[in-house]
Amino acid sequence: MSCNDRVSVTIVTFNSGRFIKRCLESVLAQRYENKEIIIIDNASTDGTADILEQFVDRCRVVYNDENIGFAAAQNQAIRMSSGEWVLTLNPDVLLLENFIQSLADTGEMDPKIGTVCGKLLTIRASFDLPDKPLVDSTGIYFTPMLRHLDRGSQEVDNGHYLKHEFVFGATAAAALYRRQMIDDIAVDDEFFDPDFFCISRRCRCGVARATFGLALHLYSTRARLSCAQCVAGQPQGPAACH
Numbered sequence: 037m038s039c040n041d042r043v044s045v046t047i048v049t050f051n052s053g054r055f056i057k058r059c060l061e062s063v064l065a066q067r068y069e070n071k072e073i074i075i076i077d078n079a080s081t082d083g084t085a086d087i088l089e090q091f092v093d094r095c096r097v098v099y100n101d102e103n104i105g106f107a108a109a110q111n112q113a114i115r116m117s118s119g120e121w122v123l124t125l126n127p128d129v130l131l132l133e134n135f136i137q138s139l140a141d142t143g144e145m146d147p148k149i150g151t152v153c154g155k156l157l158t159i160r161a162s163f164d165l166p167d168k169p170l171v172d173s174t175g176i177y178f179t180p181m182l183r184h185l186d187r188g189s190q191e192v193d194n195g196h197y198l199k200h201e202f203v204f205g206a207t208a209a210a211a212l213y214r215r216q217m218i219d220d221i222a223v224d225d226e227f228f229d230p231d232f233f234c235i236s237r238r239c240r241c242g243v244a245r246a247t248f249g250l251a252l253h254l255y256s257t258r259a260r261l262s263c264a265q266c267v268a269g270q271p272q273g274p275a276a277c278h
Contacts (some may be wrong), residue, residue, distance in 0.1 A: 039140035043071045043212070044117030045125055048109040049088070050078040052127040057087050058163075059127050064094060068136035072096065074113045078103040107228035110208075114218065114227055122218060126209040130163065139212040142200075150217035153206030156186075157193050169193040175203030 045063055049056055063073055073095040077084060079102050088097050096116065100109065114122055121140060125131075139152040156172035157165070173186035174197040187203055188196075206212075208228075218227050 038137065039144040040070050041120035041140065041144070042118065043068060043121045043123055043136055043140060044114075044119030045071055045073045045123045045136075046110055046113035046117060047073070047075045047125050047127050048078060048106050048113065049075060049080055049084050049127045050103055050106075051080045051082040051084060053080070053082045053084040053087055055128045056084060057090070058130055059125070060091050060095065062130040062132070063125070064091075065133055066131060066136045067133050068140065071136065072117065072119060074098075074116050076100060076109040076113045078105070078109050105230055107226075107230040110228050111226045111230070115225055120215050121212050122215060123210070123212045124208050129210050131210070135210075136212075143212060143214060150214045151206045152212035153208075154210050155188075155197050156207065156209065158190075171197070173207045173209075176205035176207060178204055 047056075047059070047063075052059075060073070060075075063071075073091075075088060075091075075095055075097045077088060077097065077099045079100055085099060088095075088099075091097065098112070098116070100112075104112075110124055114124075121143060123136060123139070135154070139154070143149050143152045153175060155174045158170040158172050160166060169192070171188040171191045171193050174188045175186075176184050177187045178184050184205070186207065213227070221227070
């Protein structure tokens with residue numbers, strides 16, 4: 037059965053005028069209807085606020101007086117949210133229309149699942165796919181030296197990573213978190229740790245698995261396609277830093 041729990045999409049902007057309009061249009065175009073969109077702008081100076089004004093009738097927008105950083109602003113948005121699930125989304129991400137449904141359905145496969153994320157593929161800054169699309173991430177894993185890395189990063193995408201499987205964590209560029217997990221691990225109402233930019237303290241939801249969906253992600257001066265082969269976490273162990 038398809039999931040229809042409320043999903044809160046939380047986005048933090050800072051001088052994101054180059055791509056936020058397309059990001060929000062892709063979120064609003066999602067087939068998943070039971071959603072709210074919360075945007076925290078960290079005192080942008082590039083006209084981002086003017087673009088956000090076009091969406092105030094469909095999104096909840098808060099303008100901070102200063103840039104408090106990504107983690108703190110995400111915590112601010114999460115505190116304002118009401119969904120059973122929270123989708124943290126970078127402002128340079130474009131979601132294909134079934135993205136949220138795919139992640140939410142995966143999360144509902146097991147009540148122990150706490151985190152769901154997607155397969156990210158590199159694309160050009162124009163949002164066009166290169167001749168040979170490269171994987172950017174299919175979740176996070178740790179090496180024996182305790183370094184956390186993006187699984188599959190820079191591999192040529194040949195249609196692999198297309199099955200459900202567990203990974204250690206999710207990249208927060210487009211990650212879905214269960215509200216119950218957020219409440220369980222938050223410290224002083226902080227899910228993300230502003231000092232270390234990672235999920236706060238101990239977490240009983242950390243392992244992850246995969247499904248399908250599609251999104252586009254612009255990263256710095258290049259873009260990445262988030263081919264949401266979703267990744268979902270189940271309670272156990274510490275959360276991954278992002």
